[in-house]
C-alpha cells in the first residue's frame with residue numbers, strides 16, 4: 001500500500017504521433033496522474049485509449065510532446081539518454097507476449113539483464129536462484145520457453161523484470177494472453193511482488209477483473225484523457241463516466257437489461273426495482289422491517305455481490321408485490337438507505 005509520496009507523476013502530459021500521411025494522432029491529451037510509492041496502480045481503458053503510450057513514457061521509451069513525467073522526483077523530460085538508461089534500470093517491465101529469449105533457458109533468461117548490468121557469475125547465480133524460487137519455477141530452470149505453459153512463461157518474465165531490483169514494475173496487459181485460472185495465479189504473484197518486495201506496480205489492462213484483483217487505485221483512460229481516477233472501490237462503486245460504468249458492468253451484473261430483462265418480465269408481473277447493496281448499506285434489515293410494515297412481498301429476480309477494492313458491492317433486483325401505494329412507500333423507505341432504481345415496464 002502507498003505511504004503517500006508520489007513515485008511517478010504526470011503533469012499535463014500530451015503525446016502526439018505524426019502518422020505516415022502527415023496527420024497528428026493525439027495519444028495522450030493533458031494527463032495528470034500520480035502513482036504513490038508502494039501502491040498497485042491500474043490504468044484501464046479500451047483499445048487505443050493511450051495506455052501503452054502512457055507506459056512507454058514512464059520508462060522514457062518515447063519523448064513527451066509537452067508536459068513532464070517525474071520518476072522518483074526527477075523530470076525525465078530533462079534527462080540525457082545516458083541518464084535515462086540509468087532510470088530505466090530501476091524500472092522492470094512485463095509484457096503481454098512474455099518476450100522471452102527462445103534460445104536461452106529459464107535460468108539464462110532471468111540471468112540476462114544481470115549480465116548486461118555487469119554482475120559477476122557467482123552473484124548472477126545467487127540472484128537467479130533466489131528469483132526462480134520467489135516465482136515458484138525452480139524446477140524448470142533448465143527448460144526452454146517453448147517447453148513452458150503461458151503462466152510459467154509469465155513467471156519467468158516477472159522474475160527477469162525483477163532481476164536488478166527495480167523499484168517500479170510496469171505490467172502491460174501481462175495477463176491478456178492467459179486463461180482465467182492462470183490469470184489469477186499471475187495476479188497473485190504480482191500482488192506478492194508488491195507486498196513482499198515493496199515494488200510499486202503500474203498495471204495496464206482492459207480487463208476489469210485485473211483491476212478488481214490487485215489494484216489499490218485506478219485511472220480510467222478514454223481517448224487519451226484520464227476521465228476518472230481514485231481508489232478502486234470509490235471509482236467503481238460510484239462511476240461518473242459512461243466508460244467507467246461499462247467497465248463496472250463487466251464484473252457487476254447487478255441490473256438486468258435487454259433479453260435478461262424481457263425474460264424476467266415474462267415471469268414476474270410485479271414492479272421491479274434494483275437496489276444497490278454493499279458493506280455500508282443495511283438493505284436486509286430495511287427490507288425485513290419495511291416489508292411487514294407495508295404488507296409488500298418480494299422475490300429476488302436478479303443480482304450479484306462482488307468484492308471490489310476490499311469492499312462488497314453489487315445490486316439486487318427485486319420484484320415487489322403489493323398495493324401500489326404500499327410499494328411506493330416501501331421504495332421511499334429503501335431510498336433512505338440506498339440507491340433504488342425502478343426498471344421500466
Ligand SMILES: Nc1ncnc2c1ncn2[C@@H]1O[C@H](COP(=O)(O)OP(=O)(O)OP(=O)(O)O)[C@@H](O)[C@H]1O
Nearest residue numbers: 017025026027045046047048049050051052053054
Ligand atoms: N508509434 C505510433 N505512431 C502512430 N500512432 C500511434 C503510435 N503509437 C500509438 N499510436 C496511436 O495512439 C493512440 C493510443 O495508442 P496506444 O497503443 O497507447 O493505446 P492502448 O490503449 O495501449 O491500445 P491497445 O490496448 O490497443 O494497445 C492510438 O490512436 C494509436 O493508434
